[in-house]
Amino acid sequence: xxxxxxxxxxxxxxxxxxxxxxxxxxxxxxxxxxxxxxxxxxxxxxxxxxxxxxxxxxxxxxxxxxxxxxxxxxxxxxxxxxxxxxxxxxxxxxxxxxxxxxxxxxxxxxxxxxxxxxxxxxxxxxxxxxxxxxxxxxxxxxxxxxxxxxxxxxxxxxxxxxxxxxxxxxxxxxxxxxxxxxxxxxxxxxxxxxxxxxxxxxxxxxxxxxxxxxxxxxxxxxxxxxxxxxxxxxxxxxxxxxxxxxxxxxxxxxxxxxxxxxxxxxxxxxxxxxxxxxxxxxxxxxxxxxxxxxxxxxxxxxxxxxxxxxxxxxxxx
Numbered sequence: 001x002x003x004x005x006x007x008x009x010x011x012x013x014x015x016x017x018x019x020x021x022x023x024x025x026x027x028x029x030x031x032x033x034x035x036x037x038x039x040x041x042x043x044x045x046x047x048x049x050x051x052x053x054x055x056x057x058x059x060x061x062x063x064x065x066x067x068x069x070x071x072x073x074x075x076x077x078x079x080x081x082x083x084x085x086x087x088x089x090x091x092x093x094x095x096x097x098x099x100x101x102x103x104x105x106x107x108x109x110x111x112x113x114x115x116x117x118x119x120x121x122x123x124x125x126x127x128x129x130x131x132x133x134x135x136x137x138x139x140x141x142x143x144x145x146x147x148x149x150x151x152x153x154x155x156x157x158x159x160x161x162x163x164x165x166x167x168x169x170x171x172x173x174x175x176x177x178x179x180x181x182x183x184x185x186x187x188x189x190x191x192x193x194x195x196x197x198x199x200x201x202x203x204x205x206x207x208x209x210x211x212x213x214x215x216x217x218x219x220x221x222x223x224x225x226x227x228x229x230x231x232x233x234x235x236x237x238x239x240x241x242x243x244x245x246x247x248x249x250x251x252x253x254x255x256x257x258x259x260x261x262x263x264x265x266x267x268x269x270x271x272x273x274x275x276x277x278x279x280x281x282x283x284x285x286x287x288x289x290x291x292x293x294x295x296x297x298x299x300x301x302x303x304x305x306x307x308x309x310x311x312x313x314x315x316x317x
Contacts, residue, residue, distance in 0.1 A: 040216030055098035083170030088124035095128040103128035104282040144253040161304025215274035245272035258312035265308035270301035
C-alpha cells in the first residue's frame with residue numbers, strides 16, 4: 001500500500017485539529033460565533049452576490065454561443081506560449097474580466113464538453129484564476145485604501161503573478177499544445193441554455209455564499225484567538241486573510257504601506273482558503289491535482305507580491 005506524502009500526513013492531522021477547535025469555539029461562544037456567520041452572510045449578500053450572480057450567468061451564456069467558439073479559434077495563437085488552447089484562453093479572458101468563480105465555472109464547463117484535454121487542464125485552471133478589476137480597483141483600491149491608483153497597481157501585480165508563473169509552466173508544452181486538435185465549444189440554442197445556465201448559476205452563487213460566510217466567521221474566530229499573542233497587525237491580517245481574503249485585504253489596506261500592498265497582492269492572488277474552496281467546488285471533477293493547483297497558486301502569489309512591493313515603493317503618494 002502506497003504511503004501518504006508528507007503534506008498529506010500533515011493535512012490528515014491539522015485539518016481535524018482545526019475542525020475540532022472551531023467546533024468547540026461554537027459550543028463555548030455560540031452568540032459571538034453565530035454573529036460572525038451572520039456578518040459573513042451579510043458580506044456575501046451585499047458585496048459578493050450582486051457581482052457574482054450576473055457575471056456567472058453572463059459568462060455561462062457566452063460560453064455556449066457561436067461567438068465564444070469563434071473567439072477561442074482566434075485566441076489559440078496568443079495563449080499557445082502558456083501551453084493552453086484557445087478554449088482555455090477564452091476561460092482565462094472571462095476570468096480576467098469577471099473573477100475567480102466565473103473562471104473556474106467556465107473551465108468546468110469546457111472540460112465537461114471535452115474542449116480542454118486532460119494534460120492541459122491544470123495550466124488552464126491556474127491561468128483562469130484571477131480576480132477582476134472590479135474588485136481590485138473598485139473595492140480594494142478605491143473603497144478600502146481610498147486610492148484607485150493603488151487598485152490598478154494591485155491589479156497589474158496580480159496579473160503579472162498569474163501570467164508570469166503560467167508562462168513559466170506553459171512554455172515547455174507550447175509545441176505539444178499546437179499539435180493537439182482542439183474541439184471548439186458547442187453552441188447551444190438560447191432557449192435551452194437560458195434555464196440550464198440560470199439554475200446552475202444560482203446553485204453556484206449559493207455555494208460561493210456558503211464559503212464566504214463560513215470562512216469569514218473562521219477568520220474572525222482566528223483573530224480573537226490571536227489577540228493574547230499581541231502579534232503585529234500586518235501578520236494578524238495576513239493570517240486572517242489566508243482564511244477569508246476580503247477581510248484580510250481590508251485590514252491591510254486600512255494602512256496602505258508598500259509592505260501591506262505587497263501582502264494584499266499575495267492574498268488576492270492566492271485567494272485564501274475561501275476562494276480556493278469556491279474554485280475547487282467547480283474544478284473537483286476535472287481531474288486536476290489539488291496539490292499541484294495549490295502549489296502553482298502559491299508561486300503566483302509570491303511573484304505578485306514581489307512585483308507589487310517595488311512598484312508600491314516607487315509610486316507611493
